[in-house]
């Protein structure tokens with residue numbers, strides 16, 4: 001179905017296809033967002049009129065390209081990636097996509113990059129996409145809530161985890177983290193949020209969308 005949707009709607013262009021080929025040839029895991037999800041990210045960036053985007057987890061730069069090309073020429077996407085060899089692959093594909101000047105990749109554990117962003121006095125982000133190590137999703141999310149503008153959006157991938165999200169007694173740390181994420185979202189009146197289940201080329205999973213409401217702060 002993902003292949004059908006991707007083909008019928010003409011979602012992937014040359015630069016995106018090349019990013020996948022390059023990542024595969026470099027031996028990166030094929031765990032990037034699907035083309036329909038990539039288009040959704042592109043639409044969200046455009047609908048928000050986003051100028052500043054923060055991404056957790058670059059991999060080969062596939063989701064990065066979807067989002068960065070939706071930014072204005074003077075927009076900025078900062079992407080955090082733990083593995084230097086992945087970041088190098090991403091850099092190649094992002095530059096080839098022609099949006100290199102809009103993308104800054106910071107190499108190292110994301111949790112260590114956050115205090116640096118803080119010290120730089122980074123302006124609030126319009127959209128934050130959380131897609132790195134899943135146990136830290138709630139930590140990244142909490143930081144994102146404090147660094148996203150009112151009216152901005154936080155998207156977290158891989159929160160449903162084959163449906164284990166609903167299992168009270170799950171012992172999987174990544175699942176427990178998504179359960180904690182949902183508890184914290186429920187308790188935060190600054191947010192209007194939902195979780196959408198997904199099925200497709202990336203198996204059964206889902207993403208959370210959390211909007212920083214500007215009508216109640």
Ligand code: SAH
Pocket residue numbers: 031032033056057058059060061062063064080081082083086108109110111131132133
């Ligand atoms: N967003 C990408 C997929 C990211 S896969 C896309 O859709 O195209 C998850 C990525 O997070 C991997 O590249 C992994 O190396 C990275 N990662 C894992 N732990 C991390 C950490 N602590 N800090 C930053 N990146 C991390």
Ligand code: DHB
Pocket residue numbers: 031032033131132157158202
């Ligand atoms: C994994 C990471 C992802 O971001 C994803 O969408 C699917 C799988 C993983 O680490 O296995």
Ligand code: MG
Pocket residue numbers: 031032033131157158
């Ligand atoms: Mg993911």
